[in-house]
Amino acid sequence: AQTVTQSQPEMSVQEAETVTLSCTYDTSESNYYLFWYKQPPSRQMILVIRQEAYKQQNATENRFSVNFQKAAKSFSLKISDSQLGDTAMYFCALRASNDYKLSFGAGTTVTVRA
Amino acid sequence: GAVVSQHPSWVICKSGTSVKIECRSLDFQATTMFWYRQFPKQSLMLMATSNEGSKATYEQGVEKDKFLINHASLTLSTLTVTSAHPEDSSFYICSAPRRGGSYNEQFFGPGTRLTVL
Numbered sequence: 001a002q003t004v005t006q007s008q009p010e011m012s013v014q015e016a017e018t019v020t021l022s023c024t025y026d027t028s029e030s031n032y033y034l035f036w037y038k039q040p041p042s043r044q045m046i047l048v049i050r051q052e053a054y055k056q057q058n059a060t061e062n063r064f065s066v067n068f069q070k071a072a073k074s075f076s077l078k079i080s081d082s083q084l085g086d087t088a089m090y091f092c093a094l095r096a097s098n099d100y101k102l103s104f105g106a107g108t109t110v111t112v113r114a
Numbered sequence: 115g116a117v118v119s120q121h122p123s124w125v126i127c128k129s130g131t132s133v134k135i136e137c138r139s140l141d142f143q144a145t146t147m148f149w150y151r152q153f154p155k156q157s158l159m160l161m162a163t164s165n166e167g168s169k170a171t172y173e174q175g176v177e178k179d180k181f182l183i184n185h186a187s188l189t190l191s192t193l194t195v196t197s198a199h200p201e202d203s204s205f206y207i208c209s210a211p212r213r214g215g216s217y218n219e220q221f222f223g224p225g226t227r228l229t230v231l
Contacts, residue, residue: 043152043205045222091157100146100211100218104157 002027004094006105013082014113020067021077021108023092031097034068036077039107040088048090051075053097082112116142116212120223127198128231135193135226137164137208143188144210149181152205152225164191164208198230 003026013019025034036048051059051068059066063080079086092105117140127133137147145166150158162183163171170183180202182194191210195202208223 043207043225045158045207045209047219089155100220101148101160101163102209102220106157107155109155 002029002094002096002103004092004103004105006092006108008108009106010109010111012111012113013079015082015084017082018078018080019082019110021079021090021092021110023075023077023105025073025075025092025094025103025105027073027094027096029096033095033097034066034075035093035095035102036064036066036075037091037093037104038086038088039091040085045091049077079110084112084114086110087112116140116219116221118144118208118210118221118223120206120208120226122226123224124227124229126229126231129199130197132194132196133198133228135195135206135208135228137191137193137210137223139189139210139212139221142210142212144191144212145188147185147191147208147210148220149183149191149193150207150209152207154205158207161193166191195228198228200230203228203230 005024032053034051038046038048049061065078067076089107091107093102095102119138121136147164149161161176164183164185166185172178185191207225211218211220
């Protein structure tokens with residue numbers, strides 16, 4: 001069984017500032033992928049960033065970066081230079097490398113203030 | 115990038131009627147598709163895995179006779195909510211993994227908002 005935990009229901013950040021979203025997980029799989037998805041008010045799910053568990057280097061996509069701590073089973077997302085368009089619900093997700101089924105966390109609502 | 119569509123985007127129906135929601139992969143073949151249900155400000159709850167040419171696999175607690183899934187082709191899966199009741203009102207999302215590449219990226223449909231009166 002896989003579990004993903006997001007302990008921050010809501011976060012607020014000033015435009016241009018940095019915000020970090022936390023995520024912890026549990027899995028018995030040795031090979032797996034971790035993801036952060038964004039769901040804006042339109043409710044379309046958008047992939048923000050992914051991390052292969054076998055890679056030690058933290059993934060980065062423009063203003064989005066992760067801090068992957070495999071031993072601690074932690075996968076946090078940092079949003080730098082926050083923009084109003086970053087306002088959305090963010091979901092941490094996990095899947096085994098040999099499966100397509102995703103396990104989602106409860107989500108964190110991020111509000112960027114002007 | 116790959117696109118997954120859903121139709122309709124919004125549907126209102128009367129209690130007791132059935133509603134069909136379509137999920138299409140527009141530029142790739144999907145032997146597997148997933149159906150989720152999402153309540154406001156909550157996470158996506160996996161309902162079932164749709165398998166082309168075979169029966170769907172339902173998650174525990176999901177009534178298979180209530181939520182009928184048909185995956186008749188490599189690009190189309192349908193979810194039929196039978197005898198809908200107000201408690202079935204929700205946002206339904208489908209997703210499809212595109213095989214190939216390094217990690218088989220999963221693509222999500224835009225969702226269908228169902229309101230049962």
